[in-house]
Amino acid sequence: MTTEHNISTMMQAMGQAAKAAAQSLALATTDQKNAALQAAAQALRAQQETILKANARDMEIAEARHLAPALLDRLMLDPARIEAMAGSLDAIALLPDPVGDVMAAWDRPNGLNISRVRVPLGVIGIIYESRPNVTADAGALCLKSGNAAILRGGSESARSSKAIHDCLKEGLRAARLPEEAIQVIPTQDRAAVGELLGLVQYVDIIVPRGGKSLIERVQQDSRVPVMAHLDGICHVYIDKDADLEKAVAITLNAKMRRTGICGATETLLVDQDVLDSHLPAIIDALKIAGCELRGDKAVQALDESILPAQEADWTTEYLDAILSIRTVDGVTGAIDHIARYGSQHTDCIITENAVTAEIFLTQVDSAIVMHNSSTQFADGGEFGMGAEIGISTGKMHARGPVGLEQLTSYKYQVRGDGQTRP
Amino acid sequence: MTTEHNISTMMQAMGQAAKAAAQSLALATTDQKNAALQAAAQALRAQQETILKANARDMEIAEARHLAPALLDRLMLDPARIEAMAGSLDAIALLPDPVGDVMAAWDRPNGLNISRVRVPLGVIGIIYESRPNVTADAGALCLKSGNAAILRGGSESARSSKAIHDCLKEGLRAARLPEEAIQVIPTQDRAAVGELLGLVQYVDIIVPRGGKSLIERVQQDSRVPVMAHLDGICHVYIDKDADLEKAVAITLNAKMRRTGICGATETLLVDQDVLDSHLPAIIDALKIAGCELRGDKAVQALDESILPAQEADWTTEYLDAILSIRTVDGVTGAIDHIARYGSQHTDCIITENAVTAEIFLTQVDSAIVMHNSSTQFADGGEFGMGAEIGISTGKMHARGPVGLEQLTSYKYQVRGDGQTRP
Incomplete structure (x- = not known):
């Protein structure tokens, strides 16, 4: 035999x-x-x-x-x-x-x-x-x-x-x-x-x-x-109606609390209207925490230490202290970016505008969609489900x-x- | 091209x-x-x-x-x-x-x-x-x-x-x-x-x-x-505590109401203790309705018109006016037969004994398990779910x-x- x-x-x-x-x-x-x-x-x-x-x-x-x-x-x-x-x-x-x-x-x-x-x-x-x-x-x-x-x-x-x-x-x-x-x-x-x-x-x-x-x-x-789940390309989107303090705290936690888990954020999307008002404080916090930043031209214009983001950055799960940052045109721009580059795992909107939040929660087609909270909560234990064997991004049988x-x-x-x- | x-x-x-x-x-x-x-x-x-x-x-x-x-x-x-x-x-x-x-x-x-x-x-x-x-x-x-x-x-x-x-x-x-x-x-x-x-x-x-x-x-x-669902090899099991009238009516309906649907019964299992008391009336009703019967030796002994059942009969979805009949040793014998030959679609026990019924409902591993009712109810409309696109015998996502x-x-x-x- x-x-x-x-x-x-x-x-x-x-x-x-x-x-x-x-x-x-x-x-x-x-x-x-x-x-x-x-x-x-x-x-x-x-x-x-x-x-x-x-x-x-x-x-x-x-x-x-x-x-x-x-x-x-x-x-x-x-x-x-x-x-x-x-x-x-x-x-x-x-x-x-x-x-x-x-x-x-x-x-x-x-x-x-x-x-x-x-x-x-x-x-x-x-x-x-x-x-x-x-x-x-x-x-x-x-x-x-x-x-x-x-x-x-x-x-x-x-x-x-x-x-x-x-x-x-x-x-x-x-x-x-x-x-x-x-x-x-x-x-x-x-x-x-x-x-x-x-x-x-x-x-x-x-x-x-x-x-x-x-x-x-x-x-x-x-x-x-x-x-x-194949990938965890999680996004945080900073809406024009975002609270600055929440935006900084959540982005920092979503990226840096633990960089190697699937719920760690990999791409930050920022409404062009609050690029100047909100992004600098977020950039500072991330840099102090030791995070490498890669951004589009508008983002780079804010801080010369930010590397240029390539197309591949939008589809990369770094699982490391690296964040890609992109400017988008409002919640629709964020939803479009996530539909194109996301992995249907976990995505979050930071906003004080309840209507905009509901648009995001309804239209983003991911296993977990969040409002004003860290993507690192994507976990069965944190959901109160006891232990988990993993997270599913498929739609058949179990999701999340x-x-x-x-x-x-x-x-x-x-x-x-x-x-x-x- | x-x-x-x-x-x-x-x-x-x-x-x-x-x-x-x-x-x-x-x-x-x-x-x-x-x-x-x-x-x-x-x-x-x-x-x-x-x-x-x-x-x-x-x-x-x-x-x-x-x-x-x-x-x-x-x-x-x-x-x-x-x-x-x-x-x-x-x-x-x-x-x-x-x-x-x-x-x-x-x-x-x-x-x-x-x-x-x-x-x-x-x-x-x-x-x-x-x-x-x-x-x-x-x-x-x-x-x-x-x-x-x-x-x-x-x-x-x-x-x-x-x-x-x-x-x-x-x-x-x-x-x-x-x-x-x-x-x-x-x-x-x-x-x-x-x-x-x-x-x-x-x-x-x-x-x-x-x-x-x-x-x-x-x-x-x-x-x-x-x-x-691949097969609908549905069973009716006549327990020793079965009510005769229900046994006849349900078996006849489960087999003959419509023979070409997936919820139609293909094999009748009968507790050896009630072979003589219950099966003859069931056989008569089925024969009058024009059903061909194939049985094991004990079943054939009751009626010489019954053809011998081959091993293949236990795994055949006739989708026709044909029924295979087998003698089993109580509810455990029925459960074992269904585990071996069934298709995990729909299976029914006829009994007045509530304890035996629960054993069957718990231990038979099928999408639909029934007590004292026709297997032809296996249908989304009959379940009150409105229209159905089909019946699933898989365990992932949807079952039944x-x-x-x-x-x-x-x-x-x-x-x-x-x-x-x-």
Whole structure:
């Protein structure tokens, strides 16, 4: 047998086991799922030494391969990070269980009672880069929402992921749930990902988490539906009726609070009418915070240190301390710019004019549209949804933060007493 | 230029035009959309002669090609059917507009107000067989839900579809909405379908309506998400606590009311305990109604006219006056059979035992699960959802009947007064 054949057989078996586990999980009680999460959290704490040893070996290899410092930082575990993972499992146990929720119920004139009830999606495949904590978080979110998970992390974190996965399995066993509810693909062979993306008979949805190239590849190749966001090219638009103080504070926060997250603002749009009155203070605040600025000619005219923005700047997710700034002709100009260059993630208007705000909130076609608040609030936790597995910019199924509810489907239950259809 | 190149260029242009039209439609008022629907209904009535002439030409060609009588019947239009189409547009105008609905709204401790608001999906591609009325119905449902439509009907109905489409365009013009809101692919070249299924940058969702081979092909080839049901292998399960009268009436209705619809029952499961007490009366009723029966050995023992059921019978959607019958060991046996052979469409339990009913309703993983009522109620109209564009057996996005609401997505609107994220 070739290796490829082996991997195909292995992935089929994993898919089949996941589907069987999903059937049990769909019927598991909330208490049972919470018990599994809490036991897994305890196991993470108890197995701290084992996990740290596995992680040290991952780090050694990664350092020998000269991984970038940012990647090494993501990969690294210490006691505080392990405790954070365990705490996150405990927190997910405390979230409400969406499964079984009656979303709506009504009676028909013929006496039929119809209710729409939340059920798990089934089997979720998650593909992510070398962040060991995703193994715990993603596995736990799938478990709480009644879904079986097939996880595939980056190769650099393979040993750490395995050690964490062992703790999750311990939790499942303690709650008498099938261990196959959370599986980690045990090989780093890329063919395994290809197989996973084709397992339409077993896998209901794929959630890729990571950089643009990973997500593009998954969206291109997957025959299973994908829930993801490709880019987070978020905008703040300073309207002519913007409050200057809010404009400065929000722009600074939206760009600089954390530059590497998808809700960080990448382009600032400014109404030409307030270029002179509002932009200088914003520029000063950003420069003091260490942000590189790139602007159109009118923006550059305000400050000679501003670099010229190229066409590519309007479509670039810097994920860094860089901001592109463009002058626009009112809210319509802002809406047009966002429609053309945006990524339908999160966009914000700063204005004291309620009418203009509503135009922006209605006409900008993004998952999250905001008024007078920082784009960095684009987060399931900040929305009050508890933990999130990511943000979706697609319009199918879930849009915006993907929390427990968004990992469910529904079914209709119809109760009658002998009705036949005329 | 090759023809293929021409078709690719044409489909790109149609996609681009649809996306532009969708942006206008998303902002159209309910009154404007209703005016377009009502004007289109009037145009259908006024253009009756033109439509009938076009249809007569389609029928001539179809007859010369010796189309099956059932297909010819679907293709045929007469004044009553044209009036029914017009009436259906008027009825869709009366349905509530889902766009703009605030699905949920809440305040965060930091003062942010978050609301989830329904928005259209965008552009919907609909691929269907030679039923001219689908051109009107599908176009109207997309319009009312604020979506642009690209329609592709079967080649046999091309002339009828064009005449109906002309009326829809007349309605759009009368309401000052873009004509490109509803487009019909003007060529019967199969390459056009292939192009449509790849238009990920313009088309948000594909809805195929028709036979299994059409849907399989679309699901296999589409890079755009697909919403559909492949099979409707619906089951009725007669529990040991079933009321005999209900069992007979519901089984007869579920199988024979109309045999060609997706909610028609294809397999009857009977608890072994009531084989002798309940099944004979059901068999008699079905035989009188002209239904062919195929059963396992225990079922055949009750009536020598019953043919032996083969393994393939459990996975066949007959869409005809044929029923397969199997003995099972209680509700667990029924659930296992449905999990193995069903199509996750619609399944029903007949029982007077409320506990058993709940087990079935909870554990059968189908879009619609029923208690003591006919599977032929599996229909958006019967659910009180108004018109439907089809039934989805997938778990992503919409499950069960797909009405106006299911043709929408949502966005989050966040209103603040200067909040920044700590």
